[in-house]
Amino acid sequence: MDDGRKPDEAAPAPSYRYVVLATLILVYTLNFLDRQILGILAKPIKDEFGLSDGQFGLMGGLAFALLYTTLAIPIAWLADRFSRVWIMTAALTVWSGFTALCGFAGGFWQLFFSRMGVGVGEAGGVAPAYSLIADYFPKTQRARALAAYAFGIPLGSGLGTLVGGLLAATYGWRTAFIVVGLLGVVLAPIFRAVVKDPVRGGADRAVGAPPAPPPPAPPFGDAVRLLVAKPSFWLLSFGAAASSVCGYGVAAWLPSFFMRSLGLTLSQTAWYYAGIALFGGLLGIWLGGVVADKLGAKSKAGYPITPAIAFLISVPCFLLAMNSGALFGGLGRTGAMTAAFLIFLIPTGLNLAWLGPITAAVQHLAPAPMRTTASALFLLINNLLGIAVGIYYFGLVSDLLKPMFGAESLRWSIYTGMGFYLVAAGLFFLASKRLEKDWVD
Template sequence: MTTDASAHPRPAPRANVVLGLLLLAYIFNFLDRQILGILLEPIKADLNFSDSELGVLTGPAFALVYSLCGIPLALLADRTSRSGVITAALAAWSGFTALCGTATGFWQLFLFRLGVGLGEAGGVAPSYALVADTFPAQRRGRALAIFSLGVPIGLGLGAILGSWIAATFSWRTAFVAMGVAGLILAPIFKYVVRDPPRAPGTTAPSLRALGATFPAVARKRSFWLMAFGASLSSLVGYGLATWVASILIRSYGMTLMGAGQFLGSLLLIGGSAGVFMGGWLADRLGSRNRRWYAWLPAIAWLVTAPLYAAGLLVDNLVLVWALLLVPNALNILWLGPITTAVQHLVEPSKRATASGSFLLINNLIGLGVGPLLIGAISDQLKSSYGVDSLRVAALAVLAFYLVAALLLFLASRTIERDWVEEPAG
């Protein structure tokens, strides 16, 4: 086996700076996206919303615009400047996050959440492509996993900081503070991050070429299996990220700040370990057998479902934390392997568009359905289970992890055939 330095080229120092700023922007992406989850209880008390209405605000209100605008903005990034599109997106979603703190009713908050979704639609797919263009193939899984640390860090910090600001000041102040912080980051990001030169001979897809770009990836069976498998996992993951703080407050009697610290520690420790482990294992095992890009998430989800169920069924908070730590790592392990695999289903110039197609499916199902489904089930079960209706609703949706695992095992059978090799040179 070749072991010289040329076989595993190290990224330039500036590449690591770019990755760091992309990670920071992604942290704000998820912080602003999910801060609503930790603030549900004070918002519910202040504005008198039902669980179903809160589910609409955390799910469809965001996911509708976020999902539908993802592909057009990814296409724009492929044709113009990926860093430029990300900068504009960061400024937009941060501004609308700040405006959420001024809402006085359901429809006003709904419209502001649409604005957050519109902004964040331009952030993720171009970032995936920028990471893939900046780092060599041998290190791409780890680089994408480091970038994906923005998910647990953003979720964790959102829970901790959001609950502290809301408890100390108000839920409105929490929205404004997070939004202003993102607005400050936007010009710094624009000044530092530049697109690397595109590979020789590659051309960005045009609006007309989009008609050929999507069918190219849509013809690949592994794309659909990975997309729907990840979507079902996200349905549960986004739903739990939205509602676990409320479960801790209602079923376990925790304060808002206590629930934020409890949930935030799980996400920061477990989630960060899971994301990085997924990228490291994807690079290490995927280089030997590409089926591991699908096997890793499938195995993780099979373990996640029963462990999460056990954690939600016990009443001792110390035991709850211990039981939920491992599934909070495993349920997010898929980000490194699957996002890396999607990048390799198309040629380099079409990566952002391919990622946008994947994210369209993932977010319409995961974000659009997950939080709303748990909230709706909770409202239906309230007469039978009282304050525990939300906990029972969360337990019910864990079955989707098992279906997701089955789809990824099926994807492993075709992923090698669908893989697109890196161009020489």
């Protein structure tokens, strides 16, 4: 699967790294579009198949995360030894194909297993991309580059909500799956033609230093032992996982909250939440990367401290946004919805500010030949808890609270999830005390 590029081949022009980054962002956008489209389609799917919130949470969380997280490890092992570009091309084709198949599901279990197929493909989509970016950008720019890559999350979430919602409202939820799935299948060969696999560790050498063959990838067990022995790896991983429990859960269930508690239609929710996810997410991710690069130049502790502070600020803002209808009811329905939109932008951005700083820090916990494996182990913890637990947690708690709160049970379920952001902030503060010692230049 190697693309034949020799280690001593001349490095590409500096401008080409931005072409690669833009292409990776596009692929990541489709990654999250296919992943998050399920949230906006929750109501029509639940209505057709007669699902409870807990059943839908199980399908949206465990069905995707089970193979997505476990297969990421062997795929990362391959990506540390063979062409990362070929692996990502195959992954894009597989997850897009299974997304299209979701549109043909005839019941809960067919949709469940189709979502498992999406997870199989997406298992090879992120860790290799982290490694590619680390080999294209110098260490002083990596938090910003990885933050820019993370733009795919709000772009994919926003477009998935908007395109999925509008297609579902006009043509049905099945058409939404088929259309977005086919987009990825078309993009796959274009991605392979544009992106080249760089020399591993090439961006780590000093300016003007001659190119040198990269060291061979060490045995998988060596990478695991190296990371397991570093407390900062566990603190960063479980801190990210705690934030993802709430992040994935809120992203999956907030569209349903807007329809149930705020009375928006499917089309209105598509526009409303797409704007929140897109604008809030883009701003928060970029600021997180920029601030972390500046603070990290002075102290490595700046990488986890940046999102820790962001989480502490975001929790009260999120609670305020969810109650803005009552607080700003005097402005009329339009005024209250506008106020809610503006306030939601703040926690949406702050809650995604961790992506650039934390993924950049993880890249520096292992040497270049181990980076894909390190990323995959980090993502295993983050996503297994974040996706599998987060989406199911909010649905289950909503079902449990329904006898007490009725149609507002989802609102109270989301309230309980805010505690995960506080846990994440505490773990990141602890990681800041250990990161300098565990850092690999």
